[in-house]
Amino acid sequence: MSVAMFAITALGVPAAAQSAADIESGTLKFALSPEPPFLLTAINTTLQMGMVTSKVMESLLYLDSDLKPQPLLAEKWDISADGLTYTFKLRPNVKWHDGQPFTSADVSYTILEVLKKVHPRGRTALAKITSVETPDPLTAIIKLSKPAPPMLTALASSYESPMMPKHLFVGSDPATNPYVSKPVGTGPFVFKEWKKGEFILLEKNPNYWQTGKPLLRRIVFRIINDASARAASFETGEVHIGGLSPVPLTDMPRIAKNPALSVETRGYAYMSPYLLMEVNLRKPPLNDVRVRRAIAHAIDRDRMTQVVWMGYGKPAVSPIPSQVTTFHSTDVPKYEYSVEKAKKLLDEAGLKPGANGMRFKMTHDLFPLGSDYQRTGEFIKQQLSRVGIDVELRSQDLPSYLRRIFTEYDFDSTSGYYGAFADPTQGVQRLFWSKAIQKGVVFTNATDYRSPDMDRIIEAAQDENDFTKRQALYLSMQRLAMTDLPVIPLMETRFITLSSSKLKKHTISADGVIGGNFADAYFEK
Numbered sequence: 442m443s444v445a446m447f448a449i450t451a452l453g454v455p456a457a458a459q460s461a462a463d464i465e466s467g468t469l470k471f472a473l474s475p476e477p478p479f480l481l482t483a484i485n486t487t488l489q490m491g492m493v494t495s496k497v498m499e500s501l502l503y504l505d506s507d508l509k510p511q512p513l514l515a516e517k518w519d520i521s522a523d524g525l526t527y528t529f530k531l532r533p534n535v536k537w538h539d540g541q542p543f544t545s546a547d548v549s550y551t552i553l554e555v556l557k558k559v560h561p562r563g564r565t566a567l568a569k570i571t572s573v574e575t576p577d578p579l580t581a582i583i584k585l586s587k588p589a590p591p592m593l594t595a596l597a598s599s600y601e602s603p604m605m606p607k608h609l610f611v612g613s614d615p616a617t618n619p620y621v622s623k624p625v626g627t628g629p630f631v632f633k634e635w636k637k638g639e640f641i642l643l644e645k646n647p648n649y650w651q652t653g654k655p656l657l658r659r660i661v662f663r664i665i666n667d668a669s670a671r672a673a674s675f676e677t678g679e680v681h682i683g684g685l686s687p688v689p690l691t692d693m694p695r696i697a698k699n700p701a702l703s704v705e706t707r708g709y710a711y712m713s714p715y716l717l718m719e720v721n722l723r724k725p726p727l728n729d730v731r732v733r734r735a736i737a738h739a740i741d742r743d744r745m746t747q748v749v750w751m752g753y754g755k756p757a758v759s760p761i762p763s764q765v766t767t768f769h770s771t772d773v774p775k776y777e778y779s780v781e782k783a784k785k786l787l788d789e790a791g792l793k794p795g796a797n798g799m800r801f802k803m804t805h806d807l808f809p810l811g812s813d814y815q816r817t818g819e820f821i822k823q824q825l826s827r828v829g830i831d832v833e834l835r836s837q838d839l840p841s842y843l844r845r846i847f848t849e850y851d852f853d854s855t856s857g858y859y860g861a862f863a864d865p866t867q868g869v870q871r872l873f874w875s876k877a878i879q880k881g882v883v884f885t886n887a888t889d890y891r892s893p894d895m896d897r898i899i900e901a902a903q904d905e906n907d908f909t910k911r912q913a914l915y916l917s918m919q920r921l922a923m924t925d926l927p928v929i930p931l932m933e934t935r936f937i938t939l940s941s942s943k944l945k946k947h948t949i950s951a952d953g954v955i956g957g958n959f960a961d962a963y964f965e966k
Contacts, residue, residue, distance in 0.1 A: 517529075570583055714859070
């Protein structure tokens, strides 16, 4: 059946009948919003992009639910005693979707030419890699200048570090190569079609290296930007799964009671998501730390967690969330909710209330990923108005937002979620390291925070092999971050994956629907 015919036959058919037919045919319909700009997470780590490409492209390893590395494209690996050499043995007979063999040359190209150079987190997590030797097609030997404890974790997610086909990308700018929008991978599903604004279609890879998989025949990512329409699509059975809390949390008390639907909060341990407020230090008066501390005191994070996020989270006290148990610390400067303390700090900064009670005006750019972020912005606006800060909320689509925040730096503040990931070198240091200020590189240091002391701590932690010493360094890092406050932690997020109760084994790894390849997913009939 052609894609066009497939789309047409769904029209006019009752939702329940559509759902039954989908399950019988092995067609999974995945709710996706917003529509990603392209489909290659090696150069842009937008999570919606990851939900698509992780079914097409694969990494060397994956992390199981206990955050332990497991074989994927590499069937085994060895680490030298000094921590400077990693030898990966690749699976034989793995082919790209165009029929070319997957080899160590692809590993070398991906790591050295893409992940190390343009990946927002790879630039730091893989910074100590000096070379990738390829003595034969199935052996890749990574050489390091210094030990890099977080490197293996960084290579263990198809969302974070997808291997790329060298023969299709070499000699080109990866960002403008046409295959960023029609990915070719080694995974269980093959990219077939992308009809902008409507759907992305993947079909079963008949030559997948895991015999007998995948169990689904196709995956259709339906672009449904309206939050109410997404909720209705789940309730009628028109879509079967969605990640990153795909429906407004205000609808969850009703939806969670629906026996046809299943609510899953596992599968986000790899990214350890947290909500934070970034403040542009280029802009006065936000470059005054007293103003940033006043903002932190003015936001009632407990109330925001309960009222805006319906309890799906916990108030944050540190830039390293508690999910990252080995490095998280509460022994940091704290900013309890206090209108009076906020006002006093603003007075000390010379920002006296005007005739209308306002001290200054600032814009707040809304994270364009749904109504929950809209309501977060509205909550911040209401809270800051109580201390005399007039906040104007600004909306735009995702590409415009990313360009404004990370290329043009044309913003005062914004609030959105980041992944802290299993090691702070991956997900946290990018927000505070001055060398992460790279115009056009998304989800990195956009605040223009520059601190020699912070840089020294971060760089020491990158290659410290002694675990106790690394812990001490990250404790110092958290204390300094909460003292200078270029970023105000708001909440540790608890995302939801909502699915049909008949869909099984969709979340079997630490990166769940974002990085899992769905080779094992199936419908229970």
